[in-house]
Amino acid sequence: MASTDGAPWACHNRAVTRALIQRANLARLAAGPVGVALGLGALAVAQGPGRFTTYAGRSGLTATLTVAAGLALVAAGLVTAFSRPARRIGDLAVLAGLVWFAPVWVGWDKGPPLIRSLAMLAAGFTFPLLVYLVVAYPSGRLQGAAARTLVAAAYLEATVVALGRALFRDPFFDPGCWANCTDNRFLLRSLPGLARAIEVADRWFTAAAAAALVALCVWRLLRDSGPARRVLLPVALPAILLAATVVAHVVALQRRPLEDPSDSAFRTIFVIGCVAVILLAAGLVWATIRSRFQRRAVARIATSLGQAPPPGSVQAALAQAIGDPELQIAYWLPDARRHVDASGRPVAEPVAGPGRAVTALVRDGHPVAVVSHTAALPDLEPELGAAVRLALENERLQAEALAQLDQLRASRVRIVETGDSERRRLERDLHDGAQQRLLALSYDLRLARAQAQADGDPQTGSLLTEATDQAQATLEELRELAHGICPAILAEAGLAAALATLADAAPLPVQIQDEAAGRHPAVVETVAYLLVAEALDDAAGRDASHATVSVVQDGGRLVVTVQDDGTDRTSSMVQLTDRVGALEGRLAVEPTRLRAELPCG
């Protein structure tokens, strides 16, 4: 993860990384001229001594295609290696391009035996290199057991076959020989039977590997969607075509064991193979250029964000820039120790999955955000310029503030809910505790009074009568008090019944229009009830002669309105405003009208 602008964004072992990259870049730069030399040399061989022993020597078309395919791979590899983080893809393409010319050098009739022998060893590696490239594309990493197994098997097989050919294949005794029937510098022991078996086994393995490559490409195309598939297509389709020619070649060899470049079937297969390789190289270049444009767009998005972008703008701009509508940014809140989206809502930490990659953004060694994006762009981090990072940092701060606001809201609701449940508990305690004791007391008082009367003690009797009346009055007061705290009927029968009782006992005529049938959440019913109760008290205090209460269900909201005809109110009803606000509702306080909108759904 190389940082270029010197910002305090994380970069470990920068010097070491840079030195390694520089050495590798020198090798890559050298690969260009080497490729051109090999290509031109191959062309010379094909036009001259290799005319009868190579496909390239058979016609101008095959010569041009051979050279073009190899150079296209080298060129595409260089372009890719120098412009995308997944340099391995580019390196593989360069290597495959260089090895691609090997068959021509094998067919260099009367050429130096060592070169022909070496070319024979190298030729078998073109296919494994291309398989690796296609399977690792676009990230450069082998993902999944199938991919790793296929590539490992292809390399292992190519190595074993190359060793077998080098040590045991005597060209003189090879009945299937056509390009090189004379030279093998590494021959240890001539074992024509074994050499033949190796050839046959190699053919079938190659056919099977090609089929597996097709299956893997098709599976990935079906699995991925959107941007990931768009990136995959230009490489996967030529790869499928190439694999098809490999299989066709094996089938043709099965029918005509002696390979013959002058045979039209073999030549057609060869031509299509070359075209497939050229298309693959072109696809690599196209994808590289496209991704480069996207990266530029990413770097530019800061300018598209206005002065005060609304939450989620950075995510939207990034998603648009890289053409990935599923892109997601999760900001890290160190205090809350969790990830949130731009609005401050908690989200799960994004993880890499099929077709999805994640880029973790770090500042001063502290995580800032995790971006989940298409695996088509393996690492976004180097592309995010200072301005985008600033926008990201801003949005993280904003998300943090919003998350805190959410917590505040939740705590406000909790406070109101706690208060309400305390009210209900108090009401219950009054009924079950004080009221029961008072009942028992008045019972005892009555007993005592009866006793006093029986004993002929009128003075005590009248005192006890007075005490009984006091107890009775206290009971009534207690009952009204409990009802005022939180009427039991509200919890049990709902808002409509509680409001009806409120109207029964109100100090002024109250007309109730309840059009919201059914029950609502307890906290909403309590707030609505207390609102109406306080509004009616307030109206009575302002000499209103009557009041109208309306309760209407409007979508997900309960709208409670209390209208009276009293003098203008002076109170701002701040407690009611708080209560309604805690539910994220709204309270409009007008001189003779209160209107509350309570979310309830």
Place this chain on the structure above:
Amino acid sequence: MRVVVADDVLLTREGIVRLLRDANIEVVAEAEDAQGLLHHVRLARPDVALVDIRMPPTHTDEGLVAAQTIRAEHPQVGVLVLSQYVEPSYALRLIQEHPERVGYLLKERVFDIATVVDALRRIMDGETVIDPTIVSRLVGRRRRQDPLAVLTERERQVLGLIAEGMSNRAIAARLYVTERTVEAHVTQIFQKLHLPESPDQHRRVLAVLAFLRA
């Protein structure tokens, strides 16, 4: 008279039972929750069940629900609900389905044993009993255009007694007038308030309460 008493507070229950026994009313069973109450009603078949509205487990309206169950399952067993709440809604709910042989009294009346015994007798006779506090709250309710303004003072008095569940005979006795006079008042009241004349004494309680609530 045979009575079952249900109240979850032992102290209150014992007080009630003692008062009833002193008034020569036979308490055949005591229950501390709705389940026990229903069990005893099934077994003992009392004339009236005296039920506290608040009983376990939620202490809200278990007594009311039990009362409705008794009325539905044992039509010959009357129910007197004792309540802490001056809630016309509860009283209306109680008499809605089976307006006869039910009563709703405030709990503190229990120690005015004459009132309780009277209520129990009326319920046994098939009448309805509504606590005067609830009726007076409904009659005294502030109204913008008071529909009761068309009634004379005497008629209002009679309306209140009708709402308490009293029969014409009982009203006559209370007001020291003849039953025929009460009948005339009732006819006048129903005409003035545009209430359908109800031949059924229980239904007329419901009609008057609903009118007062509207």
